[in-house]
Amino acid sequence: MEWSQYLRPVEEPLRYSQRLSQAVSFPQGAIAIAEALSREPQAVLIGYPYYWRNQRLYYREGITRLIRRRLYSLALISSALRLVDLGDVALNDLDEAPLRLVEELVTELLRRGHRVIFFGGGQEAAEALYKAVQAQETPFTYTLIDKRLDLIDPLDPLEAPARTYNLNILRTPPVVWPTYLHVIGLAWHWVSPTEEDLLHTRLQVPYLRLHEVLEEPNRAEPLLRTARLISVDGGVIRAADAPSVLDPDPEGLPIEVATKLMRFAGKGYYPDVLHIANFLPRREGAERTAAAFALLIWYFLEALLTPEDDFPLPDRSNLEVYPVTLNTPEVTEILFYRHPGSGRWWMNIEPIHGGPAYLFPCDLSHYRYAVEAKEPPLLWYQLQT
Numbered sequence: 001m002e003w004s005q006y007l008r009p010v011e012e013p014l015r016y017s018q019r020l021s022q023a024v025s026f027p028q029g030a031i032a033i034a035e036a037l038s039r040e041p042q043a044v045l046i047g048y049p050y051y052w053r054n055q056r057l058y059y060r061e062g063i064t065r066l067i068r069r070r071l072y073s074l075a076l077i078s079s080a081l082r083l084v085d086l087g088d089v090a091l092n093d094l095d096e097a098p099l100r101l102v103e104e105l106v107t108e109l110l111r112r113g114h115r116v117i118f119f120g121g122g123q124e125a126a127e128a129l130y131k132a133v134q135a136q137e138t139p140f141t142y143t144l145i146d147k148r149l150d151l152i153d154p155l156d157p158l159e160a161p162a163r164t165y166n167l168n169i170l171r172t173p174p175v176v177w178p179t180y181l182h183v184i185g186l187a188w189h190w191v192s193p194t195e196e197d198l199l200h201t202r203l204q205v206p207y208l209r210l211h212e213v214l215e216e217p218n219r220a221e222p223l224l225r226t227a228r229l230i231s232v233d234g235g236v237i238r239a240a241d242a243p244s245v246l247d248p249d250p251e252g253l254p255i256e257v258a259t260k261l262m263r264f265a266g267k268g269y270y271p272d273v274l275h276i277a278n279f280l281p282r283r284e285g286a287e288r289t290a291a292a293f294a295l296l297i298w299y300f301l302e303a304l305l306t307p308e309d310d311f312p313l314p315d316r317s318n319l320e321v322y323p324v325t326l327n328t329p330e331v332t333e334i335l336f337y338r339h340p341g342s343g344r345w346w347m348n349i350e351p352i353h354g355g356p357a358y359l360f361p362c363d364l365s366h367y368r369y370a371v372e373a374k375e376p377p378l379l380w381y382q383l384q385t
Contacts, residue, residue, distance in 0.1 A: 003033045006105045009087040010047070010064070013072045020298070021072035023081040036084045037114065042304050044109055045297075047088040048102070048120035051246075051280065057093035062281045063120045064088050066290035067297075074298050078305050088120075099128040106132035106273065115304070116273045117297055122246075123150075123277035126231040127165045133229045133273060134179070140228035140270070141180040142169070145261060147187035147210060147236045147249065149195045170203075182223040183207035184261065185236045187251060206382050210236075210251065217257050221264040222361035225344070230265045231275040232258075234293060242292040243285030246278040255292050259299040266303025269311060274300055310339035312346060312359055319346070322367060327374040334376060336367045349383050 009028040015021045024045075027036040037044070047064030050057045068085070089105060091098040102118075102125055109116050110132060118129060123146075133140055150166040170181075181203065187210045191199070199207065206223055213220050224230065234245040238252030253261075265271050276296055279289055312319055319337040326332055335348040337359065346359040347366060366377040 001030075001108055003030050003086070006090060006101055007046075007087050008090040010068065010085065013068065016073065018076045019072060020074045020076055020081075020083075022076050024072065024083040024085050026085050026087070028087075033084075033086065037112065039082055039084075041082040041084045041114070043083055043115045043117050043301060045083060045085040045117045045119070046105070048118060048122075048125050048277070049088050050091060050120070050125075051122040052124050057091055057098055059093075060121065060281070061088075062286075063279050066281055066286060067119060067279065067293045070287075070291045071294035071297055074294060077298070077302050081301065081305060083301075099125060102128035103131045103135075107135045110136055110272055115271065117276075117300070118273060119276040119293060119297065120279060121277065123231065123233055123275075124165045125277065126229075126275055127168050129229055129231070129273050129275050130169050136272075138228075139179065140272075141182060141226045142229045142231070143182040143184065143224055143227035143265075144231050144233075145184045145236055146231070146233040147185055147252065148190045148233070148247075149183065149186065149199065151195050151198060180226075181205045182227065184220045184223055185210050185213055185253060187249070189251075204382050204384075206379055210253070213253065213257065213261075216365070217260050219363055219365060220261055221344070222363050224261065224264040225268050225361040226270065227265065227268055228270045228272040229275070230271060230273070232277065232296065234276065234278040234289065237292055242289040244279065244281050244289035246280050255295060258292070259295050262296045262299040263303040266300040267306070267308050271300075271304070308339075308342045308344065310342040310344055312337065312339075316359075324367070324370045325374070326370065326376065328376065331376060331380075334370055334380065336362070336370070347377075347380065349380065352384055 012026040013021050025036045027033045049060050049063040089102055091101055106116055106129055130142060183205060186207060208220055234242055235247040235249060236253055237258050238254060239248035239250050241255040276293055279293055316337060319339055322336040324334050324336060330352055337346040345362045345364060345367060347362040348357055349360050350357040360383060362379060366379055369377045
């Protein structure tokens with residue numbers, strides 16, 4: 001692959017003892033990149049220093065430079081950690097479809113078995129990343145961590161495509177089936193009535209509202225356990241911790257909760273692509289926001305090094321079973337499963353319209369609800385599509 005047409009190398013930062021920079025290589029040129037990737041790094045990092053506005057791309061070098069400076073000054077997680085930083089993706093705003101290069105680059109990296117951390121500017125890049133994951137022709141889950149749903153065409157055309165990328169994703173003809181969407185962190189003051197109706201009728205996707213994540217962050221873990229693509233809008237973090245984002249908001253996730261979600265993502269079974277977006281260093285607090293983005297990446301990497309060995313065996317013999325009798329016409333019993341080592345839960349889903357039963361990640365709250373209410377939890381109904 002001709003890497004140079006896709007990438008703009010970055011200068012290697014100063015290396016400090018026992019800092020994350022010790023674990024990273026910054027290859028330049030096709031031979032150096034091929035050699036670095038052959039060492040089987042835990043992750044490949046790519047910066048995206050762009051925003052799309054007024055029908056064109058705007059290049060802002062500081063977006064990724066500030067994040068890298070903070071990231072590589074953090075502590076070295078482990079001497080076993082190996083990372084490759086390929087620099088920034090190089091897009092041509094004169095190209096009719098400039099984000100096609102993102103799709104092609106990430107498609108090739110995934111085909112070679114690499115995990116990608118894609119960070120920086122506009123969240124419209126999520127559409128290209130989605131297509132790259134789809135190109136692997138494997139059923140997957142796309143988990144969005146965002147306070148908005150970004151499904152409705154904007155009134156202001158200047159907002160496009162940043163406000164419609166999820167609409168475009170859902171309009172994309174499926175390459176494989178099933179493809180799931182999970183949403184974490186929705187702030188209801190940003191969700192329109194039309195979007196709410198879509199969420200509860202046509203989409204029927206598992207989601208958590210912002211206040212639910214704040215009350216009990218562990219409830220988000222099941223929605224990240226099987227995700228192959230995780231896209232994080234930096235605006236979901238409260239403005240006090242990340243003021244220099246596209247849409248700063250006083251209500252949001254504290255950085256301590258946001259990093260916990262990244263640990264859940266890193267401990268998932270298939271975290272192929274982590275996308276962290278919407279850093280905009282145009283106002284006060286750019287350094288603080290870059291530090292927040294760096295922490296998200298650091299905690300994701302830390303979790304990658306300590307995965308949970310609890311994937312359900314075909315006969316489920318590595319799990320404890322908890323049957324619950326219900327008083328509902330749709331289903332009279334649900335089987336819940338728990339791994340004794342990790343403590344993670346699953347719910348047995350038997351489609352009422354036919355089809356094979358399967359396990360779906362859940363948590364203790366779903367089991368408790370079924371026991372106390374004698375009816376299936378909402379998640380069970382959301383999966384009956």
